Amino acid sequence: MITPEEAQNGGLLYAGHPACPGCGAALSVRYLTRALGEKTAFVITASCWSIIAGLPPLTSLKCPILHCTFPSAAAVGSGVKRGLVRKGDRETNVLVLSGDGGTFDIGLQALSGAAQRNEDIIFVCYDNEAYMNTGGQTSSATPYGTRTATAPFPLYQDRPKKDMIRIMAAHGIPYAATATVAFVDDMHRKFAAAREIRGFRFFHLLSPCPPGWGAEPDETIHLSRLAVESCLFPLYEVRDGEHYTLTYRPAQKKPLEEYLKLQRRFHSLEKEQLEAMQRQLDLNWQKLLQLIN
Amino acid sequence: MPVEMITGNRAAALAVQQAGVDLVSAYPITPQTAIVEDIADFWARGELGGEFVSVESEYAALSYCCGASAAGARTFTATSSHGLAFMHEMTHWIAGARLPVVMAVVNRALGAPWCLDPDQGDSLSQRDTGWIQLYCASAQEIFDTILQAFPLSESLLLPCMVVLDGFYLSHTYEAVELPEPEQVKRFVEPPRFAAQVDPLQPANMHGLASGEEVSRLVRERHRDLQRVPAVLKEINERFAAIFGRRYAPAEGKALEGAETVVVTAGSIYETVVSALPGLDKTGMIRIKVFRPFPAEELRSLLKKSEARRIIVIDRNCSPGAGGILAQELKSALYNDGSGPLVQNLLLAGGIDLSPQMLRQLVMEAPADCSGDLIMEQWGVDLR
Numbered sequence: 001m002i003t004p005e006e007a008q009n010g011g012l013l014y015a016g017h018p019a020c021p022g023c024g025a026a027l028s029v030r031y032l033t034r035a036l037g038e039k040t041a042f043v044i045t046a047s048c049w050s051i052i053a054g055l056p057p058l059t060s061l062k063c064p065i066l067h068c069t070f071p072s073a074a075a076v077g078s079g080v081k082r083g084l085v086r087k088g089d090r091e092t093n094v095l096v097l098s099g100d101g102g103t104f105d106i107g108l109q110a111l112s113g114a115a116q117r118n119e120d121i122i123f124v125c126y127d128n129e130a131y132m133n134t135g136g137q138t139s140s141a142t143p144y145g146t147r148t149a150t151a152p153f154p155l156y157q158d159r160p161k162k163d164m165i166r167i168m169a170a171h172g173i174p175y176a177a178t179a180t181v182a183f184v185d186d187m188h189r190k191f192a193a194a195r196e197i198r199g200f201r202f203f204h205l206l207s208p209c210p211p212g213w214g215a216e217p218d219e220t221i222h223l224s225r226l227a228v229e230s231c232l233f234p235l236y237e238v239r240d241g242e243h244y245t246l247t248y249r250p251a252q253k254k255p256l257e258e259y260l261k262l263q264r265r266f267h268s269l270e271k272e273q274l275e276a277m278q279r280q281l282d283l284n285w286q287k288l289l290q291l292i293n
Numbered sequence: 294m295p296v297e298m299i300t301g302n303r304a305a306a307l308a309v310q311q312a313g314v315d316l317v318s319a320y321p322i323t324p325q326t327a328i329v330e331d332i333a334d335f336w337a338r339g340e341l342g343g344e345f346v347s348v349e350s351e352y353a354a355l356s357y358c359c360g361a362s363a364a365g366a367r368t369f370t371a372t373s374s375h376g377l378a379f380m381h382e383m384t385h386w387i388a389g390a391r392l393p394v395v396m397a398v399v400n401r402a403l404g405a406p407w408c409l410d411p412d413q414g415d416s417l418s419q420r421d422t423g424w425i426q427l428y429c430a431s432a433q434e435i436f437d438t439i440l441q442a443f444p445l446s447e448s449l450l451l452p453c454m455v456v457l458d459g460f461y462l463s464h465t466y467e468a469v470e471l472p473e474p475e476q477v478k479r480f481v482e483p484p485r486f487a488a489q490v491d492p493l494q495p496a497n498m499h500g501l502a503s504g505e506e507v508s509r510l511v512r513e514r515h516r517d518l519q520r521v522p523a524v525l526k527e528i529n530e531r532f533a534a535i536f537g538r539r540y541a542p543a544e545g546k547a548l549e550g551a552e553t554v555v556v557t558a559g560s561i562y563e564t565v566v567s568a569l570p571g572l573d574k575t576g577m578i579r580i581k582v583f584r585p586f587p588a589e590e591l592r593s594l595l596k597k598s599e600a601r602r603i604i605v606i607d608r609n610c611s612p613g614a615g616g617i618l619a620q621e622l623k624s625a626l627y628n629d630g631s632g633p634l635v636q637n638l639l640l641a642g643g644i645d646l647s648p649q650m651l652r653q654l655v656m657e658a659p660a661d662c663s664g665d666l667i668m669e670q671w672g673v674d675l676r
Contacts, residue, residue, distance in 0.1 A: 043360065051501060057496070058497065059497035069356070072382075075352070075359075076359050083360060083364025086315040087488065109349060109350060
């Protein structure tokens with residue numbers, strides 16, 4: 001359990017970073033670096049964090065940052081880790097930070113390659129469910145029913161979101177987990193666990209984006225909590241690609257609509273689309289429960 | 294020194310092993326594959342010194358080198374044709390990041406259609422990325438050039454391509470003098486360039502910059518690339534003292550009194566040299582360093598001749614413009630002509646052209662450019 005004193009700790013994130021108000025991606029890094037500690041090096045692919053990291057020589061993090069091209073993050077991160085080890089530094093954790101586009105879409109090849117080789121890095125996807133840094137275009141992490149800049153009214157994303165954790169678990173990696181900013185203890189515990197594991201570790205963080213989702217900045221934590229309480233974004237971890245553990249079970253499953261109605265990206269959907277979304281959620285939740293050991 | 298009959302690819306692999314690398318990351322493609330197979334073999338037998346990582350694509354191979362080099366490690370990869378084209382985004386990025394990655398490029402034509410023959414268009418089409426490009430003409434030269442590429446690249450913090458023709462060099466057996474490991478150790482010291490990812494000195498590397506900042510960075514790179522001939526000269530002095538061989542950015546034969554001069558790059562030069570012995574009034578020139586383009590060296594080589602005709606042999610074509618070596622040579626020769634002064638305003642980084650800048654450029658007489666007909670000016674200096 002995080003103490004009130006610890007909650008004041010900004011991790012490796014400096015105050016004054018240029019993220020939007022209520023940015024889930026900035027909060028996530030604040031929380032996760034508290035668990036990882038100072039011996040961390042970031043590799044950041046093209047994403048909102050290319051900006052949040054600050055304009056060099058300014059920096060938002062108290063640790064090294066290496067920016068890289070959009071499709072290369074996992075390969076560059078793997079190279080940094082092996083390079084550091086060759087130079088005698090076995091301790092520094094290399095954390096690759098990527099948005100959903102750099103994970104689900106353009107970075108998937110490098111991610112799959114690095115996971116298959118079991119590279120000793122931590123890959124963190126902060127998922128705001130579209131290309132938010134370029135103004136909110138559809139990615140393959142965009143959930144069914146979403147309106148985006150490239151799926152404007154009357155269109156909407158009509159395909160389901162990729163199941164990234166199961167894709168990664170299928171590589172047999174030592175550790176994969178979901179986490180989100182409303183559940184600080186859960187996130188802290190998972191990153192602290194990942195820090196002690198060698199080999200490839202993958203995190204899928206649901207990261208609310210107030211401007212991209214059409215939500216109020218002060219709703220970030222509420223939205224993150226509703227996504228979990230509705231079982232839309234369950235909190236769980238997978239060890240060695242097969243041992244699934246639910247790390248939080250909602251006492252009572254909340255209706256998805258509570259989550260959707262706070263976000264303009266889901267407005268003006270027909271009743272039947274909303275029902276389809278709830279049905280898909282229920283099915284996904286049941287499938288996950290069957291995997292829980 | 295023992296002499297062995299080996300292929301050009303084998304010469305490349307042996308040079309990488311002897312130079313002492315921290316990391317080789319690679320993906321197979323014909324005709325390059327034998328280089329990384331040999332390196333994998335050294336790795337398997339514990340004779341590589343560094344690590345070998347087989348990755349899922351050429352893009353990842355170069356990205357892997359990018360990361361390891363940023364941590365201060367000496368890195369190498371090799372590719373050809375489509376592999377190099379796939380790497381293209383990373384070739385730009387690595388040059389911009391000032392990472393001294395060394396890569397062997399075994400020339401092969403780009404599709405469509407599929408073709409395995411050694412068109413030079415794959416490496417030449419990377420000419421604007423900011424890599425040093427060294428073209429080899431023999432297996433011995435491949436070995437020597439890779440040994441030289443590491444200190445060259447690391448002293449200037451510029452990545453370097455060592456280029457060899459597919460099959461004619463990569464798969465042909467030639468006699469190569471292989472030095473003793475101690476000799477190589479005297480020539481190639483362990484890498485000492487600063488790591489960009491240093492937990493003791495955290496920095497935010499390669500994040501967003503303004504066009505003006507980028508313009509200054511590009512200018513710095515452009516000027517550092519132009520230092521290659523001078524640095525290469527020093528490196529060749531040291532190299533010759535140990536191994537007895539030296540290489541120039543461009544070299545010529547039979548130029549005195551020659552009325553026809555044949556100019557080319559790569560192993561074609563060996564054909565030229567062997568096919569034209571004693572041919573009356575015919576000289577020949579080889580371009581070894583293609584980036585930076587050795588304009589001055591070529592002009593002074595040509596001045597030794599009485600050339601009224603230059604035959605440029607290009608195993609490539611830039612459709613819509615012609616042979617790439619010919620284009621570059623023509624622009625180098627412009628400076629020896631009597632045409633108007635070409636004042637070249639560089640707005641690299643994407644900076645804007647202001648009306649004041651343009652007026653200044655047009656109204657002000659150019660500074661004395663000592664007879665040069667080509668003059669570079671940088672937009673960042675005018676605003």
